[in-house]
Amino acid sequence: MRFVVAIVLFVTAFVAIGVGIAQRTVWAGPDSLTLTADTDSAAVLTLLEGSVLNAHEGRQSVEISGSEQVAAATGRTDDVLAWIGDARYNRIDIDPETGEFVTEVVEGSELQVPPITGSDLWLNEYTQENMLTFAVDVPEDYSMIIAADGAEPAPSNISVTWPLDNSAPWAEPLVIAGLTLLLLGLAALIWALLHLRRSRGPRRKQPRLPKPPRARRYKPAQRAMTSTGSGRRNMIATPVALAGLLAIGGSAIVATPATADPVGAASAGETAAPEIELPPTAVTESQLRRIVANIGQTVAEADEERDLKLARGRLEGAALQFRKASYEIQEEDDELGQLPVIPQRSVKLTLPQQLSLPAQGETWPRTVFTIVQDGSEESAPPVALILVQRDPRSQYKVHFAITLEPETVIPDVAPPTVGAARLPEDTKLLAVAPKDLAAAYGDVLLKGEESDFAELFDLTDDTLLPQIGVEQKDKREKKIPETAEIEFSNAPGKSETIAFATNDAGALVALAVNEKETVRPVEEGAAVNPDGAVKALSGKKQSTKGITATYGNQLLFYVPPVTEGGKIQLLGYSTSLIAASEVG
Template identity: 30%
Template sequence: MIGIPVRLKTAASLALLGLLVLLAGIGQLTFWAPADTVTASAPSDTKAAPLTVIGQELLDHKGGPSRITIKGDGNFVLAVGRPDDVDGWVGKTAHNTVTGVSEDGKSLQVTNTEGEATAPAPAGSDLWVETESASGQLEYSWNPPADGEWSLLLASDGTKPAPASISVTYPNDTYMPWAVPLILIGSVLMAAGAALPLLSRFLGARNGGNGGSGSGTGNGTSQKPAGPFFKNQAPGGQAPQQKGGTTALRILAAGALATALAGTSLAGAQAAESPSPSSAQGASAEADVPVLVDAQLKRILEQVANAVSAGDAARDAAKLKTRVDGTELLVRTQNYKIRAKVASHQARMPVRASKLLGSVVTTQRTWPRTVVAVTQGDGNVVPQVLTLRQSAPRENYKLLATAPLQPGTSFPAIPLGGTQQAAAGDKTGLLYSGTEAMAALADRLTKPGSAFKDKLVEGTGSPYIADVLDYQADAVKAGSSGTFKFTHTPVPADTLVYRTSDGGALVLGRLDFVFTTTPKAEGDTLIADKAAAVLAGGESTKVGLSQTFAESVAIYVPPAGSNDPMKLVAAFRGLVAASFK
């Protein structure tokens, strides 16, 4: 009679203990669980500066922020760019840099760098992949625009202090390691409490059937109880039942502990196997990345096309200068001058951005940076190759040269994700260096019997080389009173070389085509054509006439070991100067 209440008390104790442990585990996942997010704020005494940079370390923290809250006085802009782009823009300007989060997760770590008191307003710069403008406050959700590392730049107009009130909210990754084990232990203990009376009753029934004094095998021989539960049996037959209950408790407790340890080990293993976001991003950051993403290039091309359209419509070179430079600015400026007096003179091909057919974006991240685009739109009978350059971080890309793609010629394939830019004189892995390719084209255009006649070819339809050679031959035939000289000279500073997918290269550059005419005899008069007369300032001369055409060209160079010839991919010329001498 004494054993029954003890068993019930033990079972009740196990069930109650299990319930408490279960509730403790559930509590760690619910009402005792930490907040879903944690917010860190910049110190209130952060020194004012015209620029504020939020670095990669902060954007990587805890897998990246879910929200960035920025407060400032008046209007300000948030710009997204590569870290080297942001550093290039900041330059020597005084700035604050938000580098990370304090150990307690409550404060942002901010460093101040002394420097120049002002900077240009960053809004409108080609460096930025994205920008957001705000007044007073901005709630910003961070999403990397592409692989690799990124930084954020905050500024007002570059003269006033940049916003310094910044708070960053992250998902709370606080781990509650005992939640699952406690739930498992509690569940097992409750099950043990429910099972203990049944187990003890079963063991008691088994003991009574095997050890009673009036029982036997029928041959009069008494039997000893066997098994671990009946060792050291106490008088009265009660102790074996109580011992059985205690042993059952031990077995169930051991099972609960093993289950809990297994749950803890599994959770630890899962945590250990989870890759660190920062390490994965660090590996990506080591790789070369292109200087522009597609969205940037398209935006830049639209702005360039708009500027050229405005200049062409007004025949005003001043409208070009924000987005056009170099050879193209010179050619269009002179074209406007000629067309103002010679209505029949051919206009330059319009620049369009409506259809981007291809691009060459370098991974060379130093300045100046040069990229190439192949576009087509209204007024472009064939696709046009555009060369653009960014001279410095705080300057925008400008159009340097345009040349129509040669009919019957395809544009070389360029590696996805950006390509390497080679030095003009570097012949590594190439049949010819960029310098040699430009010299070969110069020789080919000058001499009908050039040694490069079969080594540098062009497509069919409207071949540029054949057209130039015919133009020069016709001039000689028609000019009975003059002596003619033709030279095509590469401009080394304009030669660019980009690696193609097949191991070859695309070479872009400029040749100066100089056409000089002198009288055959003293006193002979030379008559300039209408276009040359505008730039020379007269229609005739007795001393001689020199005309200079700028030739924008693109050449494909095969890889070393190839038996294929070089190919002229694109070419066009424009009259840029004429003088009597």
């Protein structure tokens, strides 16, 4: 009987181990799924939407070929479609019946497009010659755009591979159970061998004492029947146990892991809280870091070569006006016209514009407020940049580059994932409407505390006012000889005023104020002799008519809400000569 138990344990162990190994080898399914699309149209773009890329779970491995230059990029679906615009493109989808890729051509009036590489809309981009292979994990609301160079047809061969879960959850338990049973079988075999050896050894019987004779009676032999019955029960129980173990192993072959309930699904009797859909933002933090690095590098190259055309690719408005004048001054004198560099890294604050919901349509232009600092120099002052993107295919350009005071405290603003609303210039929710702020501060610069607007501003912490305010103007006037006169005036700059909402219902407002300083001779035969940057920019060594110099001021203010009654604070400024000419 003990040998039978050992044999049953051995058989069950081998079956369990065999089934476990088979689940990982011969019965294992494929470890990946690949779908391929072949396009033969002349369209220069191909679109792979997020719903297609997420048709199966797992990280997507993409392989693209079929053109000399291969480029791909990922971005929010709405941004990708906005960049495509009216261009003709291939759209790849999945056939619900066959599960294979199908391609359709979406007609459009634009047959050629600019290269897709380098766009500020993309979260990631990839480029390679002949064949491009990369792995991504594209979210549901993001899509992929594929192109060659924008003029040639898009790459014709596209394949996407997803990993498949071919794991066998019962394989390891079965192998462990089999090994355990194998050890038990060995133990049972050793036990049986020892018992057999003891049962065959010599036996010594004690002599029996004589017994008196007694009458014999007939009695049925119950012992033999009991022994036989017990053996049959053991023999029946063993196949039953074997069948049970085989049933467990067999079920493991066809069993699949139970599908978990969807995350966030409400159980019976419970009501799921409604999810609040947040509007998208103009950029993500990773996008902004890449954009700022590109801007800093481009402007540095433009500064080195004094290349205004290159600078126009990343500068606009007051920031471009400063650079244009600086390059012209440096052409005359290398020691003059230097401007602070725009840091390429160390983004300290990211405040993108909060856009409309996709159902309401995307908004352009888009605006971003950010603060950057040169990480290599701890003493370098932080710089506030106001970036504007005019349309989907344009790059973000710096409209304002404003140097902040080292101890400047920026009011609390929303996190980058939420963003802030860009306020209209005529909003009535602030202490002063953004469109009126430049004229009000300009009046304070001319009149000081006697200005009607002086009480609106916190002048005690204003570090610009002592440099160009009314007291400084009085000192300038006293230095002018009696043969000449000086006149001061100012006006809002041509750059648009940009206001971002803060958490306390106030606003960060960036604007430009241009100040003019005109010096004229008042006696016959007298002349004005400009010097320094004014001389270099005007191109005049002497003038009997007079010289007008225009200084640009890029200013950043915090404007409190109209209900709070607080004062407007100057957070930072940048000042530079932007024009000089002879009085006409």
